[in-house]
Amino acid sequence: MTEPVDLDPEDWEAFRAESHRALDSMIDYLRGLRSRPVWTAPTEEAKARFNRELPAEGRAFPAVLEDFDRYIKPFATGNIHPMFMGWVQGAGTPVGMIAEMLAAGMNSNCGGRNHIAIDVERQIARWMAEAFGFPRDASGIFVTGASMANFLSLLVARDQAYGDRDVRLNGLCAQSGQLIAYASREAHNCVRQAMELAGLGARHLRLIPSDDNRRMKVSALRHAIAADRAAGFRPFLVVGTAGTVDAGAVDPLDRLADVAHTEDMWFHVDGAFGALAALSPKLKPLVKGLERADSIAFDFHKWLHVPYDAGFFLVRDPKAHKRAFAADAAYLSRAPRGLAVGDTWPCDLGADLSRGFRALKTWMTIETFGTKKLAACMEQCCRMAKRLENWIETSENFVMRAPVALNIVCFGVRGDDDGSLAREIVMELHERGEAAPSLTILDGVPAIRAAIINHRTHEEDIDAMTLFLEAALRRARKEPHDFGALVEPHGPGKTRLSED
Amino acid sequence: MTEPVDLDPEDWEAFRAESHRALDSMIDYLRGLRSRPVWTAPTEEAKARFNRELPAEGRAFPAVLEDFDRYIKPFATGNIHPMFMGWVQGAGTPVGMIAEMLAAGMNSNCGGRNHIAIDVERQIARWMAEAFGFPRDASGIFVTGASMANFLSLLVARDQAYGDRDVRLNGLCAQSGQLIAYASREAHNCVRQAMELAGLGARHLRLIPSDDNRRMKVSALRHAIAADRAAGFRPFLVVGTAGTVDAGAVDPLDRLADVAHTEDMWFHVDGAFGALAALSPKLKPLVKGLERADSIAFDFHKWLHVPYDAGFFLVRDPKAHKRAFAADAAYLSRAPRGLAVGDTWPCDLGADLSRGFRALKTWMTIETFGTKKLAACMEQCCRMAKRLENWIETSENFVMRAPVALNIVCFGVRGDDDGSLAREIVMELHERGEAAPSLTILDGVPAIRAAIINHRTHEEDIDAMTLFLEAALRRARKEPHDFGALVEPHGPGKTRLSED
Structure with missing residues (x-):
């Protein structure tokens, strides 16, 4: 015993x-966030x-x-701190923290079956269909993030292109014609990765040039499709971006939809953070055309501040969505009664069978704040980006490196042709825990990138950022400085800027 | 303003x-779990x-x-309840619930960069390397679940087979020879799904017959590989299963390793729940050969009761792992100092860039309980499965349908040739909230499947299960019954078995 x-x-x-x-x-x-270093x-x-x-x-x-x-x-990473401005990471909320505890207590597996977590997930899909102007029966599923959602979109588009389930059974090499996808050269790397994962090959993604505002050139897209058709390839997918990763640009979605539908191609939008701008009446015009996509990838953990991770994949045509993933397996068999009741389960709509209850933290976030307040936070981010841009444009030392479309400000130091000062400044700000912008590379040169996505980032933080930037630049140039006046710029009990 | x-x-x-x-x-x-219906x-x-x-x-x-x-x-699903015995779902713990709250409060994105969550994740990889007898520098990464881990393994094996990154760039159809994978016909559907996702095609997965114990027949595997080579195909991957989904069988991993390595193929083990048996000195011999795998997929949210979701992918050769996924992107560039320091980031080892802090709940679970107690819970599950098996074997009404290898008991009703009584019983148990076994199909006939994976399932629960089964059978057969004595079999304040 x-x-x-x-x-x-x-x-x-x-x-x-x-x-x-x-x-x-x-x-x-x-x-107490504000009284601590960002990192x-x-x-x-x-x-x-x-x-x-x-x-x-x-x-x-x-x-x-x-x-x-x-x-x-x-x-910690620091992305919850108001001075974190790097890499388009959401800030989370105390409400989301409690929601995640409740989800972990219930410990539901949201792969399928008849329990309420599945209904909550369907509620989110319907809400997103509403937000994006999709039909009410649009099909949606939580995934880790937009990388995974973009990969799933490619698979749905692939199966749509081949017309039945033959490609699932026989593989790519048994099909006629190499599939070709199109995205702007500003598109996120995960689009290329999706081509690799799916076995289509990264070189079969055409990276279309972008204009001065870093939006895909529609004429170039048309030419590329025509050239590929002439060469015997099969164009199948146009990926538009709503909020590019480097500069926050939004492709001309309406015109991309025209091209994709004229050419009988799948139109997918990678709206990792930008798609949710549709929740704001003020910002919504920026993502016009989104309502015409065949599918959308986006993340609740970015501009909706749901705790990591909570990506979402929304598909206009539920049949096309299910066709790419549903499978028969004895242990997944559906019953007429009891816990195994059901028609479409989430496992029919993606690659995961084990799935946490991501819908709960998303539902609680939306229920608690409502779209108006969530939208107000997004609008504030865009205003803060403008505020930083305005300061840079009048600055003697700093210079803008890309237009501000939404909430991302890319800038550099005047005369810093190789970007070495920009690099030094970013590393300095991190090490001192003052602010966390990221570094990216624009047209071959390192640029400072402030992605203002945090709901906690207010005017005082932008103003602190400008002071930190000036100070960091002087240190990098080894110029004399006196920052006695800058002590405690945004919080009690902490000297945020020290002499060195 | x-x-x-x-x-x-x-x-x-x-x-x-x-x-x-x-x-x-x-x-x-x-x-209060025990006083409530399971579902x-x-x-x-x-x-x-x-x-x-x-x-x-x-x-x-x-x-x-x-x-x-x-x-x-x-x-809720009910998988936290001691009477839940369906679908190999972990039960969670109160400790895991608190850990998930803390992770959500920190809200780290574990795609990369220099913050402690990355170190905690590396600790888990080293621990699992230790547990499975892999080299200390083995490469590991959290994913949602074993479905995703099995998919990643297929990609690493694919790139290994082609020897460089050419397949990532040019796609499958530019390569010479169709790749062929092998798994037993008892293998989880996600192995087939992985072939579909990767564009290799489900028909290029050979489902090898299994023996009476539902373990892959090694001779049949050898023959299949030889036949494929003779036909001009390229065998590249053997997938062994440690704990099959239907019956909990473990393939002869040692002999599969022999075959794979002789044939110069990748040897992957899908150990979704069974691999963690290696933590128990008593159960470890059952998964012998696991230490010779090239990669292992498994879930902490199953037999380690970490809250959903927490799958893991472990790879012997860190270079092979990284080669399949690492990418250059400006916004992922590494810096010599600051927050963007780093060599290998998790995003170099999988498909996700947005990733929650799954390592924290796993680390807290292992630190709080230690492997001895976690192993004791697994061993208890196996004892409970034996207890149920013993009862079935002496029962007049029920009959075993597959051997018990670990913790899964598949059984049916004597004389119920079409499985209709089995189906009815399972649905009844669910609807009454008494117990939640699942239904699977073995050799074409529905079978009742009790997967005993819950740390809370004790002898009293197994005994209650037998009473519930007898009662459900009599109701299904419309036989008279008197269960007055069965009131409140395992908890105060709740009549678990009512007359009807």
Whole structure:
């Protein structure tokens, strides 16, 4: 006779007290964001904590929580901080944190079957169909992020091009004609990756030139399609981008839709962060044409601040969507009654069978804030980008490197032809924990990139950014400076800019 | 001048109180599991709650939490309940719930860069290398689940077969020879799906016959490879299964490794739940040969009870792993200092760029419980499966349908040749909320499948299961019954078996 064992607390009330302390600590952490550096490099001591042997013996939960407080929490990415302006990462919300706890407590697997998490996910699909002007029965599914959603779109478009399930059975090489996809040269690398994953080959993605505003040139697209048809290739997919990764540009979606539909091609939009601009009446005109896409990829964890990860893939035609993924398997068989009831399950619409309850944190975010407030935050980001752009345009030292379409400001240092000062400034800002813009490369030269996507980034933060930039530039140029006046620019109890 | 807006609480202390109530409610929910039905079908009222228009106006957070309590929580999948025995779904733990909250609070994007979440993920990879007898520098990455991990393995094997990055650039059809993969006919459908996604085609996966224990026949594998070579195909991948989905069988991994390596093929193991048996000294011999795999796919959210989702992909050769996915993109450029420092980032090892902090809940689970206790829970599951098997073998009414290799018991009703009674019983058990086995199809006939993977499933639950089964059978046969004695078999305050 062996004693029964399980992983529930031996002392529930002790566990309750410990959990409440953990919750309080995280609430304090979120509340105190502004008083801390945006980023602190993980110390050697912290890194060493995660270089141990696999433990045979467990430890008391409070000791594990203490390790979290000491070795993990202080060395976060920083994307929740108002001075984080890098890489288009969402900021999260306290509401999302609680939602994720509730989802983890329920621990639903959202691959399929008859439980409410599936209905919540369908609600999100219907809401997004509404937001983007798709038919109400449009088909949607949560995935990790836009990289995965863009890959799925390519598969649906591939199967649509071949007309039945033959390509799933026989593979690409049994089909006639090499498929060719088209995106602007500003498109995200994941579009190229999708071609690689699907076995189509990156060289069969044509990267179409963009105009001065970094939007795809529609005439060039038309020419490329014609040339490919003449060469015996099969054009099948146009990928428009709503919010390019480097500069936030939006392709001329309406005109791309015209081309794709005239040419009998699938029109997909990678709207990783930009698609959600459709929630704002003010910003919506910028993404006009989105409503004509065959499918859209986007992330709730970017401009909707749902905690990571929560990507979404929306498809106009539910039949085309299901055809690319649904499968028969004995353990997935549907029953007329009970838990295994159902027609279309999420596993029929994508590559995952194990899936967390991403819909809950998204649903709670939208229910709690409503689209008006969420839109107001997006609009604010665009205003903050304008504010930074305005400052740069009047600055003696800095210069814009790309137009601001939405919320991304790419700029550099005047006369810094090789971008070395830009690089130095970005690294300095990170290391000092003052601000976290990212670095990108525009037309071959490193540029500073401030992606203002954080709902917490207010005017005071933009103004602090300009001061930090000036100071960093002077340090990089080894010019004398006196920043005594800049102490504590945006929060009590913390000297954000120190002399060095 | 527009007022600044953000998504933080206007009243932090009110939010704190609301969050603590939500936490208490979830702790009570977990503590009270046994007194509730394993599953309750979502009501029409609950479903209707998720058929509303996209809300422009937000609502108070407590009202949203109330909706959660009323319309979501009661209609969960049930996999956290001790009487859930379907579909190999993990049960979660209270510790994992808190870990997920902390991860959502930090809201790290684990695609790359220099922050501690990346180090925690690397710790998990090193731990798993240790657990599976891989070299210490083996390469690993979190994904949603084993479906995705198996797909990634196929891509790494594909690129290995072609020897350089040419297939990524030029696609499959530019390569010489159709690649062929091999798995047993008991293999999970996601292996076939991986062939479809990658463009290789499902028909180029050979499903090798299995023996009476549902293990791949090695001689048949050898013959199939020889026949394919003779026909001009290119055998490139052997997929062994550690814990088949229907019956929990483990392929003869050692002998599969021999074949794969003799034939110069990639040897991948789909160990979705079974691979983690390696953590138990008692169960480890069952998965012997795993240490010789080139790559392993498995899920922490199954037998390690990490909250959904937390799949993992481990690769022996880090260079082969990186070659399949790493890409150059300006916005992913690495810097010598600051937040963008790094060599290999997770985005170099898979298809995701947006990635939640799955490593935290996994790390906290392993740190808190240690491998001994986690292994004890797995061993207990296997004992419980044996207990159920023993009962079936002495039962007048039920009969085993497959051997028990680990923790999965497939059985049916004597004389129920078309499986209609089995189907009826499973649906009945679900609808009454008594137990949730699943239904699968073995050799063409529906079978009841009890996958005992829940750490909370103890002897009393197995014994309750036998009583529920007998009662459900009598009802299905419309036989008279008297179950007055069976009231409240495993928990206070709830009549688990009612007359009808």
